[in-house]
Amino acid sequence: MTLSLVRRTAAVSLLGAHTALVPAAALKARSEDELDGCADEPDAAGKPVRPGANGLRGLQLDGRFVSAADGSLPSTPDPQELGSAELDRDTRQLLLDFYRTHTGMCPQDRKQHHALPTMTQVVADILLKHEIAYKGMLQRLQLESQADDMSFISCIAETMFNDNTTNWGRIVSLVAFGAVVCSRLKELQRERCVETVAQQISSYLISEQHDWLLNNKGWHGFVEFFCVEDVESVIRNALMAVVGCAGIGAGLLFKNNCEV
Known part of the structure; x- marks a missing residue:
């Protein structure tokens, strides 16, 4: 046996003797400590993502933009639908x-x-210049005998527009009648019953004149129109239709018309 072999054999014997003196639990603890502290870390699947960890920022999606079903982003709303909903709210x-x-x-x-x-000014002008016409309509209506639901208003509105002609003059004439x-x-x-009148007229405009209002820029278009147009000529033409056979004159027969 050579000298080098003797030395290796002695070293192995010493290592074995030293290891035998160390408890097994201590060896296990030391070997686990050598794993960079990973033994004390929670499971990676359950560990929360910290912004900035590993040079990356955690992506957080606001609950307003995540659907409840699958967590995906919702589709972009249709601008036409958004404009329609806004018009309904505006009208009411x-x-x-x-x-x-x-x-x-x-x-x-x-x-x-x-x-x-604009609505206040235009209606005030109409009622001042056409006071007699509107008072006549009111007398024939016999409002004292009408029910609180004001359902007659929707029938009158339908009669006012039954020739399929819509313009701002007719719309504001209907609003003036409601006033x-x-x-x-x-x-x-x-x-x-005042709020009920508002509900009746707004419901008619939303349901029956919705497309026309939307195509004419809604109540922004109303303001623009009466800022540049000859209001008197527009209203005079509208009143001719309202008081005539296609307007409130015929609409006052609403009970018979609506019950048929």
């Missing part, structure tokens, strides 16, 4: 603000519809 809000203001029932500090000043009705309701101490 404008008419409610207008009739409340017209009858002194709207708080002064409340934020109001952008088209309200006369609301004023009379207040005189009769039936203020509770």
Whole structure:
């Protein structure tokens, strides 16, 4: 046996002797400590992602943009649908603000519809210049005997537009008719019905004149129109249709027409 072999044999014997003196539990703990501390780390699958870890930022999707079903992003809304929904809200809000203001029932500090000043001015001009015509309509209507649901208004509105002609003059004439009705309701101490008048007229415009309103830029188009047009000529032509056989004159027979 050579000298080098003797030395290796002695080293192995010493290592074995030393290892035999160390408890097995200590060896296991030391070997686990040598794994870069990974033994104390939670399972990677359950470990939360920290922004900035490994040079990457965690991607967080706001719940408003993630669908509940599969976590995917929703499709982009149709601009036409968004415009349609906005028009519906605008119509209801404008008419409610207008009739409340017209009858002194709207708080002064409340934020109001952008088209309200134009609507107020145009209707005031119509009622001043055509007061006799509207009073005649109101007398023939016999509002005292009408039910609180104001359902007669939708039938009158349908009659006003039954020749399939729509323009801003006819629309504002219908709104002005509603203003006369609301004023009379207040005189009769039936203020509770003012909001119902607004609902009846706005529901008719939304359901039957929706496409026309949308194609004419909604109530923004209304404001633009009456800023540049000869209001008197437009309203005079509208009133001719309203009071004539295609308008309120025939619409006052609503009970027979609607029941057939």
